[in-house]
Amino acid sequence: MTGLPILEIDKISKSYGAVKAVSDVSLHVNRGEIAGLIGPNGSGKSTFFDCSTGLQRPDTGTVKLDGQDITGWSLNRIAREGRMLRSFQKTVVFKALDVEENLIIAGQMFTFPSLLSTFGIGRMSKQRISGLRDRARELIKMAGLWDVRHQPAGNLSGGQQKLIQFASMLMPEPKIILLDEPMAGINPKIIERVIETILYANRSLGVSFLVIEHNIDVVTSICQRVVVLDQGKKLVEGLPHDIIADERVREAYLGG
Ligand SMILES: Nc1ncnc2c1ncn2[C@@H]1O[C@H](COP(=O)(O)OP(=O)(O)O)[C@@H](O)[C@H]1O
Ligand SMILES: [Mg+2]
Incomplete structure (x- = not known):
C-alpha cells in the first residue's frame, strides 16, 4: 500500500x-x-x-x-x-448459464493460466473452482441474487442481469x-x-x-x-x- x-x-x-x-x-x-x-x-x-x-x-x-x-x-x-476492468453501457451476460456459473466463468477468465484448466482439466483445478465458488456465492448474496442463483441469467430482469454483470466483474479480483x-x-x-x-x-x-x-x-x-x-x-x-x-x-x- x-x-x-x-x-x-x-x-x-x-x-x-x-x-x-x-x-x-x-x-x-x-x-x-x-x-x-x-x-x-x-x-x-x-x-x-x-x-x-x-x-x-x-x-x-x-x-x-x-x-x-x-x-x-x-x-x-x-x-x-x-x-483494471471497465463496464459498457450494454449489459452482457451468458444467458444460458445460471447466475453462479456466470460468476465462476468470469473468475476463470483471468485467474486460470490455460484454456484446459478453464474447463476443469488440470492440476489444482478442483481447489481453484471451490475457491471461485465461495467467492461467487459471497458476491451473489451481496448482489441480492441468492434466491435466483440457479436460474439461467437470460430468464432474469434487465436489472438483475446488470447485477450479474457487475458481480462478475468483481470475480477476478x-x-x-x-x-x-x-x-x-x-x-x-x-x-x-x-x-x-x-x-x-x-x-x-x-x-x-x-x-x-x-x-x-x-x-x-x-x-x-x-x-x-x-x-x-x-x-x-x-x-x-x-x-x-x-x-x-x-x-x-x-x-x-
Ligand atoms: N468512435 C467514434 N467515432 C467518431 N466519433 C466519436 C466516436 N466516439 C465518440 N465520438 C464523438 O466524440 C464526442 C464525445 O463522445 P463521447 O465520448 O461518447 O461522450 P459522452 O460519453 O460524454 O456522451 C462526441 O462528439 C461523439 O460523437
Ligand atoms: Mg457516454
Whole structure:
C-alpha cells in the first residue's frame, strides 16, 4: 500500500476526424477511492474511458496504473495484467448459464493460466473452482441474487442481469473498475442494490472506482470526488456538493 494514486492519467487527447472528443484531460483516482466523472452528453466521458482502458489509443497523453505506464496496452492486457476492468453501457451476460456459473466463468477468465484448466482439466483445478465458488456465492448474496442463483441469467430482469454483470466483474479480483453509466435504465430498487454492491466492493474488497453517472443523487451518495467534463475538456473538479453548486457546472448542463 503506497500513497500513489491507483490510476494517473496525464493530458490525454483524442480526436475522431475533425471532432476533438477529449482535449488534454488529466485525472487521477486515489487508492481506495470512488471518483465520479460527469458532464453533458457528448462531453467525452466514454471516449476518456476508451482511452484509459485500451479500447482506443489516445493521440497524446499517458496512462499509469499502479505506478506503471500502460499507455498503448490492449484492453485485454490491461484487464489481465493491470487488473483494471471497465463496464459498457450494454449489459452482457451468458444467458444460458445460471447466475453462479456466470460468476465462476468470469473468475476463470483471468485467474486460470490455460484454456484446459478453464474447463476443469488440470492440476489444482478442483481447489481453484471451490475457491471461485465461495467467492461467487459471497458476491451473489451481496448482489441480492441468492434466491435466483440457479436460474439461467437470460430468464432474469434487465436489472438483475446488470447485477450479474457487475458481480462478475468483481470475480477476478480487480484493483480498479471503471463504470460507464451503471444505473442507466434500471429501477430504483436495483439502483439501491448496485450502490450497496459498489460500496461493499470498495470497503470490503478494496476496489477503487471511477464512475460515469448521470444520476446526481447517486454521485453525491457514493463519490468522494467528482471531475466534470465539458466539450472534451476538464471544467472543474471537487467535492460532490461543491460541484453541484458550481455555477460553471450548471451552465455547462443548461447551456449545452
Ligand atoms: N468512435 C467514434 N467515432 C467518431 N466519433 C466519436 C466516436 N466516439 C465518440 N465520438 C464523438 O466524440 C464526442 C464525445 O463522445 P463521447 O465520448 O461518447 O461522450 P459522452 O460519453 O460524454 O456522451 C462526441 O462528439 C461523439 O460523437
Ligand atoms: Mg457516454
